[in-house]
Amino acid sequence: MVLSASNVGVNAEFAGDVRARFESRLGFRVGGKITARKVDVGSTVRRGQVLMQLDPQDLRLSQEQSMANLRAVETNRDLAKADMKRYQELRVKNFVSQAVIDGKVAAWQAAQASVDAAQAGYRGQANQAGYATLVSDLDGVVTAIEAEVGQVVAPGTPVVRVARVDEKEIVIGIPEDKVDALRKVADVTVRLWASPTAVIQGKIREVSPVADPATRTYAVKVSIPPASPDVRLGMTATVQFSSTTPTPLIAVPLTALHQEKNVTSVWIVENGAVRLTPVQMGGVAGNQILLVAGVNPGETVVTAGVNLLKNGQKVSLLAGEPASDK
Template identity: 30%
Template sequence: MPRLVTPLLLLSLMLLSLLLLAGCQEPSSPPSTDAEPRWVRTATLTANSAATLSLTGVLRARYETPQAFQVSGRIATRHVDAGQAVRQGEVLFTLDPSDLEEALTAARAELAAAEASLSVAEADLARDRQLLEKDYLSRQAFERAELGVREATTRRDAASARVAQARNALDYATLRAEADGVLIEVSGEPGQVVGVGQVVAQLAQEGPREVEVSFPARSRPPETGELLLGERRIPLTRREVAGAADPASRTWRARYRLEGPLDERGLGDIVEARFPLADGEAAGHFGVPVAALDERGEGPQLWQIVDGQAQPLAVTVERVTREHALVSGEGLEAGQAVISLGTHLLTPGMAVRPLDEKGTP
């Protein structure tokens, strides 16, 4: 008679089978990591051999005058818009004249009172003179009457000056263009309360035109240059240079006079200008594609390949055009290869390989 299998023995046999099955399986391999280097496109630095510097500028008027009220108040009307041509004396804005009219009325009343006091003092002086001639009045009392007339005259003159000031203030409530020109900016609005001298418009006066150019911090604006208008060239002469470089853009602002007529361009137009470089200024400057610049850190940088790894290289940007940039910095030399595409994805020490080793991009 066969032996019956007990439940305990059956459970032991099942556990043993599971252990044998697990032992026969191959151990799971760790997750694979992508150790392949990243393919990158490279470009070589080209030495800047140009003897000129091409920059963009803005066409400006020689005289740009802020327009502001000489009295404070609330703007009642606005008669102009930005870009509008105006003539000298044309009304730009008006203030609410209520308070100014009341001030003029008060000044006139003060003047009337002062004139009345003067009339009384003069009449008293005339009567005292007659009394003095008849020895009915002392000399001291007569001189006191003369001083009263002088005081009344002074008060009358002061009141008259206040009337003139109040009348002028009422005239100042109407802001007029002080010259022929174009309003390049208008900021005042009806209902706005403005103070004395607060600018509400900017007037570019008719007359000479200039070009405003911002030069890189390491390039001092030269004395002369030329404006490029297709095949036409207009000489430029430097008029002024800012006393210090702009701390935000690290550029020098310069103004150049146009030594020729310019009728086909309007104020604010972007124009191209060319300037001669000083001796040796072009040395140490190299051209690279704009895409090679990486400005994620504290300053602009390029990336070079060192022992198969991407490493940053700090540079100074001299100027930037639509497709190329002119840079300078330590360790740069003509023909040096730098990564020219996808620099915003690189990290120091990343494994990279140039595409020219791959054959076909």
């Protein structure tokens, strides 16, 4: 075949699924035993809506203990203040020394500091008691339940997943040899398996910098417009990438490549004989290999039987395939 350079189209399709762009894994800020679950998977929730509840008994007892401690230190403070005032009156009559007054003032200040600490402790314990109720921090839909009634959970353990439904994206896996070629593609379209005739315009939002350890593919997230109709979480979708190379490239069939000692070459036909020429590959376009160096437009290459040829071997061309003459 006679080589020619052109802007080659790069097309690829990958299957993925619809996911929420924002998903929160919610958990209690305190530990305890779950006593109630108010939602199911698929439930629509509003910001501030109750999702789960813990047994509040232990938290309430701790709150009552903090309150009792606060009352005790307030009593000690009032006593220290009254004692200080009595000694101040005696000081006016010169019945006690200034050193005694200084000691009473210090005792009152220490009692006041104890009250401040007890008040802070009580407020913190009151907050802890409020954490026995788990509420949603966003409007969305419940996508998973990770704990059930009767289960004892530690602080921070995720128990409910809530996803926003206003922004969705398609998550696909791309082989490592196509990541760089598809990263800058602007023409991205999405089709749903449930509605293959509807075309949704997409945009690459994120390309994972690390390959998945199991599949060895790179996760790519393609965002779609919020107003896209009939797009539900978990649907199967196909993402198509379409573009052309910025510079003209030469495309040859895979059968034209000759591999020897980790060097890729092609056979160039000149004056009825073949010459092995190393080439540099630049990617794949369909069933053809793109060459970026080693050959020039107008040259003739062998596309069949490349493993049977030797340098300088005479060959005959099929009708309509003129050999290059240099």
